[in-house]
Amino acid sequence: MGEFKVHRVRFFNYVPSAIRCVAYNNQSNRLAVSRTDGTVEIYNLSANYFQEKFFPGHESRATEALCWAEGQRLFSAGLNGEIIEYDLQALNIKYAMDAFGGPIWSMAASPSGSQLLVGCEDGSVKLFQITPDKIQFERNFDRQKSRILSLSWRPSGTHIAAGSIDYISVFDVKSGSTVHKMIVDRQYMGVSKRKCIVWGVAFLSDGTVISVDSAGKVQFWDSATGTLVKSHLIANADVQSIAVANQEDSFVVGTAEGTVFHFQLVPVTSNSGEKQWVRTKPFQHHTHDVRTVAHSPTSLISGGTDTHLVIRPLMEKVEVKNYDAALRKITFPHRRLISCSRKRQLLLFQFAHHLELWRLGSTVATGTVEAMCLLAVSADGNWLAASGTSAGVHVYNVKQLKLHCTVPAYNFPVTAMAVAPNTNNLVIAYSDQQVFEYSIPDKHYTDWSRTVQKHGFHHLWLQRDTPITHISFHPKRPMHILLHDAYMFCIIDKSLPLPNDKTLFYNPFPPTNESDVVQRRTAHAFKISKIYKPLLFMDLLDERTLVAVERPLDDIIAQLPPPIKKKKFGT
């Protein structure tokens, strides 16, 4: 492989923004995530949890609520008072409709998916009808005294629960009038000066309303009589989010201390028909507030101020206990935010609102906004490969400005692409960790690629959970491909034999002291190094130099807002 000098770069001050809302779509197994800077990301959970769509945002469009409606339509509402619909094909915003109620705090789609309910700052609950191309205002419900912070539809679509400050109201949908107003205690069996904010409500089909509030309580109410049935005090801080599973036998709540609790409907004794709600599992995967949770059929999803998206598959719901059942924590972006110019020794950092251009040695800052798309240009400038949301990677002939060929479609999205300088081979990495090599002049997959596919990748390679974000090549060694993801970088040597599942994948020792025989026996094509992590970018500057941009997690955490104080014995 050779020896390299490495520029270790740690000054890329990338701080992701906090996650504000998540919304899970059952039919397409996709997750929409919105952050506090207004960006909305869509993750494809079946494609190895890859972020496939990205809507850049602005602080003025910061969302407070996100929901899916029928027909895969995504709506969001925020404090600027507008309801925004996103166009998932064109990757832009279809329209923004002002709700005329002041800042919008909550939004919920009806179980049928054809109506949208919005809770506003002035205490009004507004009903919108979803038409094929827009939404239309239908009517207002009874106006309440304080802002409506959370909404939930009954699965039958007849009633609505709205959580406000110090009380919860139950509305009848047909008439729009309040049926019950349930007053929430400010503190669990006590008096407190601070107002009790009901951060989340959930309406079950048997008429139970579950509420979570800022005093740290989870309470069960009976909506037929408007009375409190059960109260659980689970935290010393706010409980900020709640999500119920479709079967209504479990729900998950997130607290401000970073803990996520799982509640399940469990029979009282082993053969009795009577069931009760029991707090079963606590998960501590976050350090800061968990502002949002979602419940998919097999896993619990949570996100909050510490910017991680945590997907925890539930062991009892997962059929096959393989690597898929492990915890997924998505911290680093799945797109490449850094570009490198080799000759000039420059690095380009992409931020939300500006770009920074750094010379390895000095710095020059500029400011524009750039859109991100997956493109790869060949070194001689003849070919351009583009991958979009549709299947297949298209390769265009730049000189004649027309489509040259299309790489066959694959059922997983592309995470990285690059064109080799001399051979004009297009190397594509997909989100299921498969790597293909396609020859552009010959219009078919190369022989090496076919051998790799037949042989299959090593199981450890396939079990990596971060996608490959950058591929590059050595100018003098056409047999080498350099690629990296967040926790490793790898040089694939096409001339060496491929590893099978039994060989040692990660070579722990540098191959300097071993004898030739041993080296030849254990050598295989994938040379992996895990020295530099977490890695945001790695590239070859020239023949003997590499540049590695790392982003230590501690640096990110140091710039987050304050977390809740935890009292530990002995401190």
Next chain:
Amino acid sequence: MVQLRPRASRAPVSAEAMVDEGQPASEEEAEHGLLLGQPSSGAAAEPLEEDEEGDEESDEAPEELTFASAQAEAREEERRVRETVRRDKTLLKEKRKRREELFIEQKKRKLLPDTILEKLTTASQTNIKKSPGKVKEVNLQKKNEDCGKGNDSKKVKVQKVQSVSQNKSYLAVRLKDQDLRDARQQAAQAFIHNSLYGPGTNRTTVNKFLSLANKRLPVKRAAVQFLNNAWGIQKKQNAKRFKRRWMVRKMKTKK
């Protein structure tokens, strides 16, 4: 008994009426000496001033004024009064008319030229049902629905007019609306910040949070961010300035 001099009214009271009243009254009030018809018995009421003047200046007998002449005079007075009132009215009317015209002129000067207004109104009428992909929507219809449903009363009913032109794609909005919206958005953000990070919440700094683990290790370690480089900024700046000046002085004295 005080004998009050009855006030003679300006309008000519018919003699018959006085006589009629006088007769039945006289029978009742003869003892009081208060006879209504007394001073004007048989004659039209005389103007008071003439009576007084006559008394003050000379002891002559008052003028002989016939009923007809006095009536004619009174009618003349009436006519004159009516004339003045009418003239005043017409003058006022004219004044108001001129004022109105002036205002219309000023308003016209303020508005855009007619051509553009025409274009806007026709464009808005045709675009009400159009899809938003081509042209931006017009909110007038929806606003009317909203008002009709009895939307809230607290905020001022803002006349939001968003109109578009078919040729150029611009949007005409009121700046006041944006300020209102910004103010409300900021109030909402302040509420959320207060409820999550305000007084009464149990928050700590990130440094303390991460250092908690270090405190409980078997070999206790320092905090994650042990140094506080933000202390004494002013002192450090003063020291730097002093050092620079001292160096300059030293250089000067050396030379």
